[in-house]
Amino acid sequence: MNIRFKPKVFSSLFYLVFCITSISFGQSDPTGERRVTGTFAITNATVTIAPGKTQQGATIIIKNGLIEAIGSNLRIPIDAQTIKGDSLFVYPGFIDGATSIGVLRPNDPERPANFDPSNPPDEFAGITPWRSVLDHYDIKNSQINDWRKVGFTVAQIVPEGGMLPGKSAIVTYGGKESNNILAKNTALAARFRSTGGGRGMYPGTQLGIMAKFRDLYKNAELSSQHMRLFASNSGLSRPEINKTLEAFFPVLDKSIPVLYEVSNDLELRRAVMLQKENGFRLVVAGITDMDFALDAIKSSNAQVLVSFRLPNDKTANSNTEGLSDEMKARTQKVKDAYIQILGEAGKLEAAGIPFGFTSLGGRSNEMYKNIRLMIANGLSENAALAALTINNANILGIQKFAGTLEKGKLANMVISTAPLFAEEAQIKYVVADGYVFEYEVNNKKSNNNGNGKAVDLSGIWDYTSDTPAGSSGGTMEIKRDGTSYKGTISYDNPSGSGKASSPMNNIILSGNNLSFTFNVSAGGMSLEVSVSGEITDGDFSGSMSLSEFGSFPFNAVKKPNHLNQ
Template identity: 55%
Template sequence: MRKTLWKASLFGLFMMGFFSGVSVHAQSDPTGKKSITNTYAITNAMVHSSPGAEGKKASILIKDGVILGVGENLSIPAEAKVIAGDSLHVYAGFIDAASRAGITRPEDPERPKDFVYSSPPDEIAGITPWRSAVDQFDIESSQVNDLRKAGFTMAHVLPDGGMIPGKGALVVLGDSESTNVLKTNTALAANLNGARGMYPGTTVGVMAKFRDVYQNTKLTKERMALFASNNGVSRPEINPTYTAMSEVVDRAIPVFFEVEDDLEVRRALSLQKELGFQLVLFGLEEYESVIDVLKGSGAGVLLKLQIPDDKAIKNQKEDVSDAVKAQYERVKEAYDKTIAQAGKLAAAGVPFAFSTIGAKPNDAMKAMQTMIESGLTEKDALAALTTNAANIIGASRIAGTVENGKLANLVLSTGPIFDAESQIKHVIVDGKVFDYEIKAKKKNGNGDTASVEVAGNWEYKSETPAGSSGGTITIQKNGNGYEGTITYDDPAGSGKASSTLSDIAVSGSTLSFVFEVNAGGMSIAVDVSGDVSGNTMDGSMNISQFGSFPISATRNPN
């Protein structure tokens, strides 16, 4: 689906009540609040240095955000803070090769009184290559926290906007006490979305405009060179668009092209072949039909780190008509194709990485496990999260593997990272250690994960940047499943509103459900997932495009 243009303004409505050249250097600390020691030692851990490499028992020495040593007999300095890794597995930190975590879209500029729809100014038409993702990025965003908790330590953030939103930036997902920007102007973000009510309003128009901007940039550069070396030559006109596009024309940075279907893939590849820029494709959910085209294109490929919801498959009934059975088969076939495409890309020799744009970081590991079950090898899965991503974004010198001289970006898990029982215990970003709670999974007498009882009336509280709010969740048993409702503070400010719960599921001790909120005439889906222990639940609610926020609930046993 095309991205809506009301995201930034809607966020304000949500926050009413309930919804109301990179170099390796030491961490920068502009605040003076850094911890006493910047030296850490992870001892006797199972270290997986690179995709496909056998895990080996070793220790890792970290100082000032850089890995200083990896081996069995390291000399540990007295000032080092020791992390006992005897039962832990260590991997290179994951890399989100195209992300909008922490990115807020700027407001659309006002149209001038003498506005000409057939020839609008670049900024109004969504052509803003001079903008930087750094100006839209907030390290304290809950979306950044969600990424980090899922094992991501570095992200290539892209600006949000029109057909050419601006330039990307490479950031580490540290905290606000450090300088997190590694490199700016890393790539040009582009897509085939037309402008509303003006030129270019169609896909064909966007392609024509992209050619025009590219060729005019090239022509301007040639005229500038002629002006600089010859007398009597008129000075060419220079504008921000052509200046910002120069790096693309010089092939100094790639174009990260967001595509929505196989036709858009072919159109982006056609532009690349015609004009000669470097190309990375992202956003497509089903690449299978264009794998052969991609193999010889030289374009980078980013796969959305998300799998389709399988609840529709699990809820299929047996006593149905042949027509409904045929529909079931089509749904299952489409699902199987989507979850198998990662393995097919790898088997075809197309190196790919992952993007979390439009995906939920909390579900990242579940998505990885499903892809592996559908044919993706663990080696290729880890490569997509680390080395492939580092190569595509130009960061392989400092990230992607666990070795001397690389940034201290690491993931420490309780077992092999793709095992269903494994949990992430520590994430180290730029030498900063983030600790996460490990929760024991409940088992029944047969050793299987046991389900908890969730029916009843729950009083919940949620935390957003606007403060605390709450309401009631009512869940009732209905046959083999559940039904329920939730109340919440109406975004319009008129007291409480209610919504029906859908997709209620219980897996082990985890309760999950979805409900919709009407905000300004728009229907917004909210995903809730929490860990239930007796009459309490702790978890998070994920609001599409806005990140996740903590939620806790207590059930009335009566």
């Protein structure tokens, strides 16, 4: 059976949610589900306040849904429930730049008998910018739990429908006692898809959609001009009130952006084209191949929400043995395209564009895996975290109360058992809107290299790397520095003969996974090289990513330690 929510039924359900909070006043909770206290203390944790800013052994006090304090040696309030943060890592709660989770698609209205498909009323044509997504939102959608479970605490919800489906809103993934709405009418949603309401209805393709957008925009401007004239003059014809055009008014005065959902670089360019012609604020969402359109992003100052959807590696299991050279080359092209997609987010970072992540097109159970792949291919962990937190707060305009862990901000956080993007990291708690959600954690192996022994990086490693220019190599000298590592890497001198060396930065060892970066300078230019991979029995096997230029094999062998001493 096909069950569909009718908008009316839904809004009454929604009303019910409001009622629950009000009628529960003066009532006990016979379900026993209500929490005992809203005050929490997370003690002695490693707290990443914002990307790149980490504090060890810190305590966080949460009260009334807000972060009351962060620091060491804090007095724990008497009504606080304590969460022992020893060996836990706390991050700001994630913000989903745009999502359709929980959003319902309004039913298409029934066509009248004299329906003219070449000139349909706006509602039929997918032009419903006056709609609020909140009227078509199911806060109880079970998928919301899946997304909170991976760390999301705030999301911008985008309406479903046609080319202009409505206005988006911002919600939290907090407790069920609240309606969880943070802001409404936050952006005008737009896309290059028609309604799907049947072939032969205008506008039916991107051609018509772009033309229709231009006409609506221009007429919204004229309509607003007419209204202003009418308000201050007499003897003028009365303006026709048109809810479609009115819905554009906050876009015209730039109080909200147009959130354009795009599926590839060419659609991104089309959104930018419209933006340049009309001058609105633009956010593009859902892209994965943006570096084909970096120039357009830069020239328009569009804000970018990147989908963490990634294709599967189609060539991973293909056996190229026995294939003709031609087929091998073809397989390699698919492989290269795959590697390129993995490096897209890194390239955006390298280009200095502060992007956010969106769950559009992605699946919650693939998020960490995909972001780790992006990190292995050039994205820094800080940028990855920023894309989930502060960048999205900025793009959504909620940085005053979300995006970082600071006193006075909403109590939204993600608490994991290991550094966030480490392979073995598991989410133990998510705090959303001051509500604490606890998750089961499996006991995985950690910090060993398969035979129970912890990996020790310190020592001298010989490495080789393969680029299209040939094979080369050098040494890495790594020393322990308290709980972390320091090191230098040598390589052939780019501007002369012999070897040159650079310090190794951001050395991160989590489990068997090692990653680090180093900078190479030549001819007045500097390039960051990032290396990541896995250690098995003293052998490091991974890849080296040169931001724009792709990713190449990088293998290293540690010299036996007694030789080093």
